[in-house]
Amino acid sequence: MSKPKVGFYWCASCGGCDEVVVDLGADILKVVGAVDIVFWPVAMDFKRSDVENLADGELAVSFINGAVRSSEQHEMVELLRRKSQLVVAFGSCAHTGGIPGLANLFDRRAMFEEAFFNVPSVVNEEKVVPLEEYKTPQGIVTLPNLWNTVKTLDQVIPVDYYLPGCPPPVSLVGEMFNKIVKGELPPRGSILAPDIALCDECPRKETKPDKMSQKEFKRPHEIMIDPEKCLLAQGLLCLGPITRKGCGAACTRVNMPCTGCMGPVSNVLDYGMKALSAVASLADANDEEEIEKILCKVVDPVGTFYRYSLPASLLHRHYQPVVQGEK
């Protein structure tokens, strides 16, 4: 019997999610022993036509990382969806939009202006910006359309499983392959990580005081961090209480507050809103002025609370006027 075929693909992402597959180390041999990798542009020389030539549903699983923000990515994920029995949204960007999703704070024109005119290191006197079509003497060259809005994978195609994390923890990646191979996957739509917040596995949990409220929020460079004590109790904005566990508390173990890459637990619909509401309730003050003083110390609230999930927000861009010809 031939081995099941799988594919990897990347959209708007940094490549870290592909890297983590390699990080499996020797275990990757087991993966390769169990499945045939028939598509993995970042690692091997496959072409789009290799996918197109597959029969519909011929791929057992596609692992797609990155958010979706261009016509090309859209075509590719639709193609992969058609060819795959299962699609796994792999990593934060595919799951909830990730860092590229923060582009949704702006529109495309504003981003182009920033990137091609305003960045101090850019010299662009002729104000050249990328065009989708350009006539050259040799013929017409084209670029994919860059969307006005960054989307999560499941906003574009149906997704069967989610593997959260930026990148997903190696242990969870290994576990996922095991489950796939053994046919022990949970019900479709599941997130392939434990459904409880990070504090549960954080080694600092025991040091939490009963009163978690804070008079001041601090940033890691502003204090000498106690290596044992709960980071939130030290005034650092650790998002561990709001974030799904499964990473083994990788950051908090090394004195870095959790930034929330694993996303929310299943009871929470909107990570950023929940984070905002939880953190705001930690402000140890009763009058508005004092509350404002405490919360003003949260630098870049959107970037803090929605660092990995702006496109997945419930309210996000629901009333954004549609710009002609752009998605």
Place this chain on the structure above:
Amino acid sequence: MSTAKTPSSNGKPKVGVYVCHCGINIAGKVNVQETVDFAGTLPNVTVAREYKFMCSDPGQELIQKDLREGLVDRVVVASCSPLMHEPTFRRAMIAADANPFLFQMANIREHVSWVTPDKGAATEKSKALIAAAVARIVLHKPLEKTRVPVNSNALVVGGGIAGIHAALTLADAGRKVYLVEKEPTIGGHMAKFDKTFPTLDCSACILTPKMSAVRSHPNITLWTYSEVAGVEGFVGNFNVKVRRKPRYVKEDLCVGCYECVEACVFKKGVTKDEFNVGLSKRRPIYIPFPQATPLVAVIDPESCVQIKRNKCKKTCVDACERGAIDFDQKEEIKEVEVGAIILATGFKTFDARRISRYGYGKYPNIYTSLEVERMVNAAGPTGGEVHLKNGEKPRTVGIVHCVGSRDSRTNAYCSRVCCMYSLKLAHLIKERTGAEVYNFYIDMRTPGKGYEEFYEKLLKENVHFIRGRVAEISDWATIPEEEGKLVIRAEDTLVGAVRRIPVDMVVLSVGLEPHDDADDVRRKFNISCSHEGWFLERHPKLAPVSTFTDGVFLAGACQGPKDIPDSVAQAGAAAAEALALIDKGYVELEPNTAYVQEEFCSGCKTCVALCPYSAISFNVEKNISSVNGALCKGCGTCVAACPSGALQQNLFTDEQILHEIEGVISYV
């Protein structure tokens, strides 16, 4: 008309929707039939009916019949606010052997028909609210109320006539009462009055026996010179902290003999005497008045040189044979458990300086009514004599009504007592001085037993009445007769002319206002205030002494201006309500409490310190939070804060709320 489908029996929820006309309150704006027809089309709705008054017996019977016949198992009533009739319909559900929490109200009166003139919009909004209620009720689960015992002690805050009466009523019924008063003595405003209207009883004669009764009552613990520092807990089980300020005189040793007061190094008064509203001065060690209760001296730390500068001959200490004076006394915090609380914190009088055109504080012979009350009091600073600053008797006196009342620039409300006490003062001044007395009034308001008759009596006593609001009081004379006099300028609206009345003395009948610290007190007891600052009763007509916080009741003028009979009646009512609560022995707790879904709790402790009722504790063994359902008031603070969504609240689960929102949105 109604639409009834055949009951489905496959375990699917069967929702009954009942739309109330509320006479024309709702039906005048909302097209009820159209709304019912719409409700009949909603998923899971098996019965949709309308009725003129759903809260009436036949209305409730409609619901009960459908429940008994198995046509419905969940009920949505579209009518008024849940505050109004949720208990009514829940009781109706119980009577039909259904769980009362499989019930939801859609408020189409206060939220719809009363707030729009637009009939079309009212009908559409009603439909949306009904769709929301139907969407959420399919997720309701049967819930049970829990019972907790009630502590049989009571706390009364404020020792004026209202507080005294409430405390005595409760104590006579055999309940232990803690009476807390911030002044060194109980008695309040009533202790300052000479006579009471309209009977002209001696105020002290009828009040002081009640004050002594408080002092000697075995069931009353009296804490004067004390304030409530904090309140925790809930109906039936309040934990109250009382701050007892040091009076530097041991209450159990002092017998009120005045030896210390006489012996004070200050031979004359040095500080404004609060009891005489500043008309006289008192010494640093003093007894507010001879019938003060408790009759115990108090030392004012602001003016006592021993306390301020630690150097005094301490003649008071030598004078006290019982060794009651104790300069080392410290503030004390007492903690008590009570089942019910009665607030009777009273009022303050309007500061006449705020109306500069009346010249109070500028011209010497302009007094407030409270100052004149003290003046006409035989035990007051002038021994009952009414005289001017130069010692002469006034020959003409003007009494100005409604100072600070019935005026949108100060207080729009009528202070209710000023007309009557002005008449009383007019009578007393005339009696004491034989002066010509002029009353300047807007309307004479004398409703009350014997009040109008008292007015009639005054009319016959040759007191002058000028109907018109006073424009100005000045010493600006335009004719020789006005020289050296205060000139009251007012439009006499009955004559239709502006008049200038020269008088020797003016009495400003100041209105009643909430205390400056009413808002702090309100927060402490977790009750509401009306926009004027009076404590808000639960219902203006049907629950006038209850508040929105169960177990906290109101008595006297803290709820709004009141005369003595009304204050006493209300104090009795508050005591009866408190007794009803205490004697029932238990309170039923609403099951809309928060609970922890243990498998989702990561033990982050975000919630623990947030709970305003200290209902959340951390279970160290399981490493998760847990909620004490008896303490939880269902405020939802922890639920909103829980970063994991592990905390949910009965009747307000995320799912229920989202369904409700979707119900509205899907209709819109």
